[in-house]
Amino acid sequence: MTRLFGTDGVRGLANGQLTAELALDLSVAAARVLADRGEFKGHRPLAVVGRDTRISGQFLEAAVVAGLASAGVDVLLLGVLPTPGVAFLTGSLGADLGVMLSASHNAMPDNGIKFLARGGVKLDDAIEAEIERHLHEDWDRPLAGDVGRVSTYDAAVDDYAGHLDSTISRSLEGLTVVLDCAEGAAFEAGPRALGQAGATVIAIHASPDGLNINDGCGSTYLEPLRKAVLEHGADCGFALDGDADRCLAVDHEGNVVDGDQLLAVLALAMAADGHLAKNTVVATVMSNLGFVHAMKAAGVGVRQTKVGDRYVLEAMRISGYSLGGEQSGHVIMSRHATTGDGILTALHVLERMAATGQSLQSLASVVTRLPQVLVNVPGVDKSRTDEDAVLAAALAEEEAALGDTGRVLLRSSGTEPLVRVMVEAATHDQAQEVADRLAEVVRTQLALG
Numbered sequence: 001m002t003r004l005f006g007t008d009g010v011r012g013l014a015n016g017q018l019t020a021e022l023a024l025d026l027s028v029a030a031a032r033v034l035a036d037r038g039e040f041k042g043h044r045p046l047a048v049v050g051r052d053t054r055i056s057g058q059f060l061e062a063a064v065v066a067g068l069a070s071a072g073v074d075v076l077l078l079g080v081l082p083t084p085g086v087a088f089l090t091g092s093l094g095a096d097l098g099v100m101l102s103a104s105h106n107a108m109p110d111n112g113i114k115f116l117a118r119g120g121v122k123l124d125d126a127i128e129a130e131i132e133r134h135l136h137e138d139w140d141r142p143l144a145g146d147v148g149r150v151s152t153y154d155a156a157v158d159d160y161a162g163h164l165d166s167t168i169s170r171s172l173e174g175l176t177v178v179l180d181c182a183e184g185a186a187f188e189a190g191p192r193a194l195g196q197a198g199a200t201v202i203a204i205h206a207s208p209d210g211l212n213i214n215d216g217c218g219s220t221y222l223e224p225l226r227k228a229v230l231e232h233g234a235d236c237g238f239a240l241d242g243d244a245d246r247c248l249a250v251d252h253e254g255n256v257v258d259g260d261q262l263l264a265v266l267a268l269a270m271a272a273d274g275h276l277a278k279n280t281v282v283a284t285v286m287s288n289l290g291f292v293h294a295m296k297a298a299g300v301g302v303r304q305t306k307v308g309d310r311y312v313l314e315a316m317r318i319s320g321y322s323l324g325g326e327q328s329g330h331v332i333m334s335r336h337a338t339t340g341d342g343i344l345t346a347l348h349v350l351e352r353m354a355a356t357g358q359s360l361q362s363l364a365s366v367v368t369r370l371p372q373v374l375v376n377v378p379g380v381d382k383s384r385t386d387e388d389a390v391l392a393a394a395l396a397e398e399e400a401a402l403g404d405t406g407r408v409l410l411r412s413s414g415t416e417p418l419v420r421v422m423v424e425a426a427t428h429d430q431a432q433e434v435a436d437r438l439a440e441v442v443r444t445q446l447a448l449g
Contacts, residue, residue: 005128007308009114011103014056018111020063027067029134030097030115033127035071039118040096048093048153050078050086051101052185052243055210056111060101064113069148070141073097078156080208082185082244084341085160087120091338092159102185102243105220108213120338122310161193164343167336168351173198175350178237180225181206182218186244190343197347204228214241219248219329219342226254235353236360238346246330247342249349251361259329260291261364262349266331267300267323268366269352275322275335276300282315282324284308289407289424290369298366307411309340370406371428375421375439380446382412382419394441398423398434406431408438419446 004010010026012018031047034040047068051057065075073096078089083100090098098116106112115123115131123131177199181187187206194201204224205217217224219239229237229250236257238247249257263281270276280301283291287304295302303321305311309332312324316334325331330340337344353360385391391410399408406425413420421439425431 003129004132005125007310008104009100009112011106011110011112013109014054014060014111018060018113020059023060023063023113024067025135026113026131027064027099028071028139029131029137031068031071031073032134032139033130034097034117037127044148045073045096046076046094047073047097047099048076048078048086048089048095049099049101050081050083050089050156050185053080053183053187053208053210053213054103054108054111056109057101060111060113064099064101065150068097068099069150071148072142072146073148075148075150076153077150078153080185080188081156081160082189082341082343083114084245084337084339084344085156085185085189087116087337087339088160088163089153089156090116090118090120092163093153100243104243104245105214105218105241108211108215122313122339157189157192161189161196164189164193164341164347165197167344168197168347170351170354171198172347172350172354175354176200176202176232176234177346177350178202178204178225178228178232178234179206179346180204180217180219180228180237180239182214182240182242182244183208183212184214184218184240184242184244186240186343190240190244193343193347194350197350199350202228202232202234218242219246222248222250222256226250226256230254236350238342240342244342245340246326246328247345248329249346249360251364252359253361255361257360257364258369259325259327259331260288260369261367262329262345263287263323263325263331264291264294264367265349265352265360265363266333266345267295268298269348269355270323271298271300277320277322280321282312282321284312284326285409285411286327286422288327288367288369288372290367294367370424370426371431372422372424373428373431373435375435377419377421377439377442379417379448380419380442381448382417382446384446385410385412385419385442388445391441391445394438398438402434406434408434410438410442417448
């Protein structure tokens with residue numbers, strides 16, 4: 001049986017793979033599993049439920065609430081709120097369970113369900129697997145007064161924005177910033193938090209209609225942000241994704257500032273303030289070598305993990321690190337959040353600009369990005385990537401030739417018969433040549449059949 005839960009909850013085409021029936025059943029199963037594990041400790045459990053702006057979130061929210069309440073769980077409806085906002089309120093309101101309805105940066109027709117445990121942390125794999133096993137089982141339903149109560153929590157945006165602003169200690173007055181809200185979950189919370197912190201905020205794509213989330217805007221489409229920053233003469237701009245758990249930026253000249261650069265800015269700021277635990281930042285193997293070199297030059301350690309925010313979070317939790325992130329702009333600051341938070345990232349980058357008097361362009365220049373080329377090789381037996389002697393020899397030869405001036409990474413896709421060849425080198429042409437040579441070896445040596 002194909003596993004329902006992916007790396008970030010359950011996602012699929014709304015009303016296609018992800019139906020109201022499935023949403024209800026998942027919520028019932030989640031409540032039962034957590035109750036059986038003693039998570040509710042004899043009291044009436046409480047859940048908070050938030051969603052992004054997709055029109056499908058309305059019927060999925062109703063299904064989730066019906067499932068939870070029928071299982072004896074009281075429910076607070078948070079309305080439209082970013083994923084990190086739901087995580088924050090799960091903790092601050094003392095909820096036993098948080099539920100976020102969002103497919104993040106996916107197109108509007110998709111949606112997703114993410115469950116959060118007490119404190120706003122992601123459920124571990126074992127609990128998710130147990131929830132799947134309990135789907136569609138017979139169960140003893142609570143009756144009469146034992147069913148859950150449902151109410152709304154109208155202060156969700158205010159509480160979350162207030163929390164975000166409490167994490168910085170310097171006013172952002174004098175800074176003008178463009179914020180692309182992606183017609184998504186942060187259309188209220190994002191401008192409010194930055195404005196309350198003192199910045200002059202120009203919000204774009206902040207008029208969601210249920211259909212336009214991520215449509216030509218947000219962190220996957222930076223051109224509208226670049227144009228707005230130049231048009232308004234802003235100091236910089238930030239683009240969020242649909243559920244605002246990550247962001248990318250552009251500087252005052254419209255140059256893209258990626259997740260590696262934002263992570264570097266925050267790492268150096270936290271190191272200077274004594275808040276960078278173990279003087280180490282967590283990144284993934286896809287982080288640009290220029291980022292690693294910049295951190296080494298600054299005396300900051302880099303712990304690299306597999307690609308995926310769940311692996312970054314795991315490394316941070318196990319080893320007690322306070323900062324981690326991905327090139328995609330998913331940045332986790334564990335002193336203030338249990339998940340990546342795009343608004344939080346923007347606030348702390350702006351605070352660094354205010355504290356130093358430097359532009360984002362100047363701060364980001366600490367990272368000299370090496371040209372990076374990614375070639376996907378489909379139709380191959382990815383299980384033999386680490387076993388083929390000819391491929392291993394070719395890889396070793398290319399790595400030796402690049403030395404410290406570049407690197408090679410071969411990754412097997414988690415969902416397709418596909419191997420990804422990533423190369424960084426001093427020039428784009430050199431990176432492309434190395435990637436093409438290795439891709440041909442992969443294609444030849446690992447061909448199916």
